Amino acid sequence: MAQAASVVSRLARTAGRQAVTSVRGAMRSRLADSFAQETVDEIFAFALKKQTGVSLKYMLDFGANPIQHQMILSAQFLHRELPVRLAHRVAELENLPYGLSSKPHVLKVRDWYVESFLNLRAFPAVKNIQDEKKFTELLQLIYSRHANVVPLMAKGVAELRHELASEVGLNELPEIHQFLDGFYLSRIGIRFLIGQHIELHAKPMENHIGMICTRCSPWRVSQDAIDDARSICQREYGTAPEVEIYGDSGITFAYVPSHIHSMVFELVKNSLRAVNDRFNEQESPAIRLVVAEGAEDVTIKVSDEGGGIPRSGVPRIWTYLYSTAPSPLPIMDDEGSDGPTVLAGYGYGLPLSRLYARYFGGDLQVISMDGYGTDAYLHLNRLGNMQEPLP
């Protein structure tokens, strides 16, 4: 697992470096159309700085006693680190192939990154708890500004796919997938760091250090995710197959419950759809979810008898915008408001869930038995001492 994650981070770092070096000319000119030369130069300089990763364990040790001194240290770290990470992403967004950089939705996302970069750079050094409080307000603003980045990027990529559909399928555009993987992975990291700092200010919850629950129960979180996925399935299909949980209900470990929830939700949602589509009105076999604890990982397996995935289609399930569900397009309005959650259709569920798992050194594997069903293995790194993968 650690090996897989380090390969991801190595690939992502290489891609990031290439983007930064080759972007020099294009970035300076396109950015200069919308921003002052001084801003362009500053972003360019920050895009060449090295990003600094943290581990879940570091966050746990650091946030165990969020005394004022630590809050200030955390704010100082973010004040230094976030502009570097944002500048790296601006550089990439300016240098995308096939004209993706000039798509209005992508430009809008880029402008959010530039705005947040400028806000952070304009903020004076954090020296005391008053500065730290104001800085946290800025972090809140940035956090909500970027809330709809995923749907907006999806819209830009969907537009590109539509344009190129006659020449080449998006699945044949590995650069776009590599970019999106790195971009979304970085976003997960940025939002986790900001979210963690903001949460340290919230009313303390038992066994919680910010967003991390030190006694997170994968069983309980999975049960919630199952309930949520089944209720959406019920709404769409009028019925929802049973989901049975097996394994040790007493397992607890330090992890971010909201991450587990969203990954399990996606997996169960996929299984519900497959089983429902295969069995229609007939009585369907239950989906089985197993929770197991090993020395390194907590693994959650979701197995269904929904007919599986044809072998030739398996690599495509990891690509963005591949879905066999009828598209719920228009994806979202310009502001990216999601509307009601639907059971499937964007093709983001699996690739994004895998990134969430990899962010903390875990992984997601999907093994299909065509004609029978699918097993998804979600490996969660229980030690959390992996360094963040940094694209």
Ligand SMILES: Nc1ncnc2c1ncn2[C@@H]1O[C@H](COP(=O)(O)OP(=O)(O)OP(=O)(O)O)[C@@H](O)[C@H]1O
């Ligand atoms: N358990 C499964 N059984 C059969 N096919 C599956 C299963 N899980 C995934 N797939 C296939 O992989 C495709 C991509 O899945 P993914 O979760 O990435 O996107 P989606 O569910 O179509 O859309 P969304 O972005 O809303 O999650 C699905 O459309 C489906 O064809």
